Amino acid sequence: MAAPFSLKPYRMADTLQRFLAAPDGAEKVMAHAQLLLRLGEIYRNVAPSHLAQASSVANFKSGMLVIHAQSGAVAAKLRQLAPTLAGELTHRGIDCRGLQIRVHAVQPPAPARNPQREPLTAGSRERLAALRESLPASPLREAVEHLLARSANGHDCRDTPDDE
Known part of the structure; x- marks a missing residue:
């Protein structure tokens, strides 16, 4: 006898996809997330690889692409390249008026706490x-x-x- 209902993984994904695309769902959020993914891919292709690895696309608003750099040195180099990168993005179909570079340093992991050690029994x-x-x-x-x-x-x- 068959189960009263059957949820297959792809059906759950389809349901979520329909919700996110619905007018009262998260359609705008989903569209912006997809745009950021596309921009991230383009950015990784146009930026020098060593800088692309040390930075990431954070946001895109009013034609300004916001990039988070892992250090001040990376941010300084990206600021120098900003006009060139914006031109490359425009050439690839993105209405990019400029780049805003922010330092967003990666937090080192917290040091492991030493557990309290019990004496020998x-x-x-x-x-x-x-x-x-x-x-x-x-x-x-x-x-x-x-x-x-x-x-x-x-x-x-x-x-x-x-x-x-």
Whole structure:
């Protein structure tokens, strides 16, 4: 017996596409987004590749193409090339009166927080002591002894300088 309804992935996309194109939907937003995608593609083709990789199309309003540059140096070079780039865009059918370049620096990722480290449990210390006793004299045995000694003193065993 067939399911009461069946949603296929392409039908969901079609429904969304119809909503976005509807007069009371997001037709203007969709049209502007498609224009920005087209402008981005053209921009990547006309701008020097090293500058296109370090910048992106941000908006297009009243004939002004807004470009976000990742650094001041990239922005300065793009400002020098703005008349040439605007001419290329016009040549490709875009009514571009000029470019507005803004520095939009990429935020570096936040440093990873160090999780709070728990001390060794009594059971862990006992098992490590048994391991130490079963090992012959070696760098591994010395490392286990060092770990146990730091654990007994309440130090974080994983955060030790090499010269201690």
